[in-house]
Amino acid sequence: MMLSIQDLTCGYESGFAVRDINLTVKRGEILGLIGPNGCGKTTLLRAITGALKPSKGRVLLENTDLASIENKERARSIAVVSQGPQFASMTVEEFVLLGRMPYFSRFQFLESAKDREIANEAMTLTDSLRFRDHSIARISGGEQQLAMVARALAQQPKLLLLDEPTAHLDITHQVGVLDLVRRLNRKFGLTVIIVLHDLNLAAEYCHRMALLDAGNLRKIGTPEEVMDYRIIEEVYKTVVVIGKNPVSARPHVMIVSEETRMKPTGTISTPMSS
Amino acid sequence: MRGNRFAGILIRFAALFAFCASAAIIALCVGSGDVPLSRIPAILLGHGTAVERAILMDIRFPRIILGLAVGGALSLAGVILQGMFRNPLVEPYTLGISGGAALGVCLNIVFHLAGRCGALSLPVSGFIGAGAAVLSVYFLSTRKYVMNVRDLLLTGVMISFICSSLVMLVMAISKTEDLHGIIFWTMGSLEEPDTALVTLALAVSLLALAVSYVFSLDLNALGLGEEDARHLGVSVENTKRILFLIVSIATGLSVSVSGVIGFVGLAVPHFMRLFFGNDHRMLLAASWMCGGAFLVFCDTLARTVISPLELPVGVITGILGGGIFVYALGRNTTGAGK
Amino acid sequence: MKIYHIPAFVSPIAALFVFVCLVSCDRKVSTNNPVANDGAIPERIVSLGPAITEALYLLGVQDKLVGCTVYCNRPADAGRKEKVGTVVEMNVEKITALKPDLILATPLTAGKAVAKLRSLGMNVKSFGPADNFDLICEQFIELGKLTGKETEAVSLVAQASNRVAAVAARVTNTEKPGVFIQIGTKPLFAANRKSFINDYAIRAGGMNIADQAGNDAEYGIYSREWVVKKNPDVILVVAMGVAGDAEKQTWEAYDTLNAVRNKRIHVINSEDFCSPTPVGFARALEELAALLHPATRETETGK
Numbered sequence: 006m007m008l009s010i011q012d013l014t015c016g017y018e019s020g021f022a023v024r025d026i027n028l029t030v031k032r033g034e035i036l037g038l039i040g041p042n043g044c045g046k047t048t049l050l051r052a053i054t055g056a057l058k059p060s061k062g063r064v065l066l067e068n069t070d071l072a073s074i075e076n077k078e079r080a081r082s083i084a085v086v087s088q089g090p091q092f093a094s095m096t097v098e099e100f101v102l103l104g105r106m107p108y109f110s111r112f113q114f115l116e117s118a119k120d121r122e123i124a125n126e127a128m129t130l131t132d133s134l135r136f137r138d139h140s141i142a143r144i145s146g147g148e149q150q151l152a153m154v155a156r157a158l159a160q161q162p163k164l165l166l167l168d169e170p171t172a173h174l175d176i177t178h179q180v181g182v183l184d185l186v187r188r189l190n191r192k193f194g195l196t197v198i199i200v201l202h203d204l205n206l207a208a209e210y211c212h213r214m215a216l217l218d219a220g221n222l223r224k225i226g227t228p229e230e231v232m233d234y235r236i237i238e239e240v241y242k243t244v245v246v247i248g249k250n251p252v253s254a255r256p257h258v259m260i261v262s263e264e265t266r267m268k269p270t271g272t273i274s275t276p277m278s279s
Numbered sequence: 280m281r282g283n284r285f286a287g288i289l290i291r292f293a294a295l296f297a298f299c300a301s302a303a304i305i306a307l308c309v310g311s312g313d314v315p316l317s318r319i320p321a322i323l324l325g326h327g328t329a330v331e332r333a334i335l336m337d338i339r340f341p342r343i344i345l346g347l348a349v350g351g352a353l354s355l356a357g358v359i360l361q362g363m364f365r366n367p368l369v370e371p372y373t374l375g376i377s378g379g380a381a382l383g384v385c386l387n388i389v390f391h392l393a394g395r396c397g398a399l400s401l402p403v404s405g406f407i408g409a410g411a412a413v414l415s416v417y418f419l420s421t422r423k424y425v426m427n428v429r430d431l432l433l434t435g436v437m438i439s440f441i442c443s444s445l446v447m448l449v450m451a452i453s454k455t456e457d458l459h460g461i462i463f464w465t466m467g468s469l470e471e472p473d474t475a476l477v478t479l480a481l482a483v484s485l486l487a488l489a490v491s492y493v494f495s496l497d498l499n500a501l502g503l504g505e506e507d508a509r510h511l512g513v514s515v516e517n518t519k520r521i522l523f524l525i526v527s528i529a530t531g532l533s534v535s536v537s538g539v540i541g542f543v544g545l546a547v548p549h550f551m552r553l554f555f556g557n558d559h560r561m562l563l564a565a566s567w568m569c570g571g572a573f574l575v576f577c578d579t580l581a582r583t584v585i586s587p588l589e590l591p592v593g594v595i596t597g598i599l600g601g602g603i604f605v606y607a608l609g610r611n612t613t614g615a616g617k
Numbered sequence: 618m619k620i621y622h623i624p625a626f627v628s629p630i631a632a633l634f635v636f637v638c639l640v641s642c643d644r645k646v647s648t649n650n651p652v653a654n655d656g657a658i659p660e661r662i663v664s665l666g667p668a669i670t671e672a673l674y675l676l677g678v679q680d681k682l683v684g685c686t687v688y689c690n691r692p693a694d695a696g697r698k699e700k701v702g703t704v705v706e707m708n709v710e711k712i713t714a715l716k717p718d719l720i721l722a723t724p725l726t727a728g729k730a731v732a733k734l735r736s737l738g739m740n741v742k743s744f745g746p747a748d749n750f751d752l753i754c755e756q757f758i759e760l761g762k763l764t765g766k767e768t769e770a771v772s773l774v775a776q777a778s779n780r781v782a783a784v785a786a787r788v789t790n791t792e793k794p795g796v797f798i799q800i801g802t803k804p805l806f807a808a809n810r811k812s813f814i815n816d817y818a819i820r821a822g823g824m825n826i827a828d829q830a831g832n833d834a835e836y837g838i839y840s841r842e843w844v845v846k847k848n849p850d851v852i853l854v855v856a857m858g859v860a861g862d863a864e865k866q867t868w869e870a871y872d873t874l875n876a877v878r879n880k881r882i883h884v885i886n887s888e889d890f891c892s893p894t895p896v897g898f899a900r901a902l903e904e905l906a907a908l909l910h911p912a913t914r915e916t917e918t919g920k
Binding site (some may be wrong): 054080084096160 | 493495496499500502504507509510511512513514556557558560581589
């Protein structure tokens with residue numbers, strides 16, 4: 006067991022965004038967090054990163070309560086790839102080197118040769134060596150994501166969290182980043198939790214998926230179990246057809262547009278009217 | 280390639296050091312006392328007349344030390360605040376420190392405390408005033424132990440306004456001699472008769488520089504945003520608090536001893552970013568040195584331009600600093616972060 | 618903030634405070650001592666105020682004057698002396714280079730400059746504020762003692778006192794007009810009880826309407842409404858040139874004022890009036906008395 010979330014209820018002053026969540030993340034798996042906008046995926050992620058303190062329940066990292074782990078120590082086990090874009094004025098190399106900060110001693114502020122070596126390795130793995138001297142703010146969105154994954158790798162984490170990494174990317178880069186994540190998962194046994202809004206990408210890359218709906222955990226299981234049209238239609242409140250990706254045999258969601266929903270008699274039916 | 284970059288940094292720091300040294304040397308050699316240049320080495324070795332030695336060592340030298348201390352402290356405070364707030368318009372006085380110090384000094388002058396408690400009570404009142412202002416700004420913008428950076432700025436500006444208005448109120452009902460005293464203190468001056476105070480200012484300024492280095496990398500991380508910095512293991516709240524403390528003490532002491540000298544804390548960090556980029560591990564020391572040298576240089580100008588009259592040093596720093604700021608902003612197209 | 622954060626915040630501040638207090642015990646006086654001070658008659662004097670400069674000329678020690686302020690231009694010869702700063706801000710270096718053995722400061726001189734000069738071991742005599750004629754005379758005599766011209770000082774003071782007494786005699790039994798003495802325009806600054814300008818008004822046989830009990834500031838800001846209510850008989854605008862005339866015109870709009878109806882708004886040259894020596898005071902007083910009580914005007918015997 007890598008991560009265990011028990012009876013977690015937490016949120017903001019205006020109300021609880023997630024309630025009574027119970028889920029376990031297995032070591033070495035890629036878990037996808039999906040759900041409609043405002044369902045609490047980001048809140049759940051923030052509870053895991055420690056940015057939000059739970060009002061009820063707890064999060065255990067390898068049997069240790071996260072609340073008892075100091076910030077720096079947590080950063081050695083959990084690395085976060087946040088959404089872009091980045092605006093800071095530093096080179097990609099300096100950006101990746103920041104990932105070594107959790108390993109610096111109290112008064113240290115210069116990196117050692119070993120730190121530089123690890124950063125180089127991270128950049129090699131993510132194919133970001135070629136723009137190591139460019140400013141992080143000036144490279145493309147896809148390249149920024151690669152740099153962010155490199156920084157996360159430099160932290161040498163056990164658990165990698167990604168918050169909608171594909172949000173601003175075109176399909177080439179979406180596939181690029183996710184392929185990289187899967188490669189890292191296979192090669193190093195890195196446990197991954199990834200928040201995705203695109204159901205098909207989630208189905209394609211995740212071992213298991215957790216579907217959230219208005220703060221509750223609606224369903225957790227393999228993509229086949231979760232991508233059942235009744236469940237998807239209920240949570241997303243729209244009409245869908247679940248098919249199969251012809252190459253990978255993973256479930257594939259297909260939308261049903263308004264026109265195609267029109268019955269032959271000319272009246273329109275929507276799931277909202279039922 | 281790494282070697283080249285390192286060499287480049289070394290050269291730039293050497294140039295900066297040369298700037299510091301030349302500002303100090305010029306300040307030592309120039310003044311209304313008309314000490315001929317050729318005699319200066321002799322005087323430094325102890326061979327000059329008592330008057331010449333007094334002018335060089337008791338009048339010009341303390342001003343140079345204080346200039347370095349105050350210029351360094353203000354620039355350091357500026358670069359730290361700009362890093363913490365990710366806002367290029369922030370300077371040490373934005374937190375209400377100058378307003379509070381001015382009010383403290385104002386009240387001291389008007390109640391004639393210097394006569395009763397000794398001349399040292401003036402900078403102490405300034406420091407207490409600065410501290411009061413800063414603490415109120417801190418408490419007003421901290422909710423549930425979280426220091427809200429945006430609220431800090433707004434509250435600081437408001438407290439500044441309130442203090443300035445109170446100062447003007449006191450000025451309106453005060454006596455002429457007191458009035459002059461308040462106005463000239465506000466304009467800023469590096470003339471400080473108490474050498475112990477000058478030494479203290481230098482010690483605190485250097486201490487602030489040393490302590491801030493522990494957080495230099497944290498400042499780099501904060502440039503990515505507070506959330507990202509936390510992901511990297513930075514104790515964001517703790518770091519913000521300690522940096523805030525460093526800035527408050529360094530600025531508060533500087534303002535108490537030498538009055539309000541503006542623009543140094545705003546312009547120098549921007550100018551240094553043109554040469555050293557945004558890495559705080561270099562920026563902190565560079566800003567300190569450049570700020571000190573800049574203030575010493577401005578002070579030399581202030582006391583020689585319309586000799587024997589002295590312009591308030593804040594006038595020169597304002598004009599030169601403002602010009603530098605505009606220039607630096609024009610050149611720095613990437614800006615200082617978000 | 619947790620409770621233990623408060624000491625964390627306060628203790629460095631407190632420590633600094635304590636350090637500063639401790640450090641204040643060690644006050645060094647420079648060992649360079651540029652000018653020896655043995656109580657003899659000073660040979661090189663620096664004056665930091667126009668009134669003092671004028672007084673030195675009256676006492677006949679102008680040859681010993683080696684430096685004065687840029688505002689010291691009476692008499693004309695003072696304009697040729699070395700300048701060391703304005704009335705408030707001094708150039709300490711310049712003063713030191715002149716090697717003075719006596720420096721005369723006014724209440725307006727910046728405290729830091731005085732402290733700095735003293736810490737260099739120089740002899741600085743700081744004069745306090747002179748609110749009235751008697752104090753002006755006292756300070757003049759003290760200046761005479763310092764420069765070794767006590768007899769001359771006493772005699773000049775006697776002459777001035779006689780002139781002042783003569784004016785007082787002329788105006789004792791006259792009706793005292795209400796006077797408003799304005800010294801600034803925006804805002805409207807006027808002389809209160811504790812200024813020597815008030816002394817002028819009283820000795821010239823007038824009553825300062827701004828004489829408010831309990832107001833310790835020498836000058837205060839007043840509103841025109843208040844002045845109109847108090848309705849002074851005479852308004853004196855102490856200013857120079859154009860500013861004074863413009864202010865006079867402003868007052869003339871308020872035609873309910875006695876001063877306006879009787880055309881008794883006078884613009885007075887501030888240089889004559891302010892920063893007086895005893896002699897200057899007497900002269901200005903005679904002028905003022907003539908303005909307030911035109912009927913008692915006599916031919917001046919010497920100006």
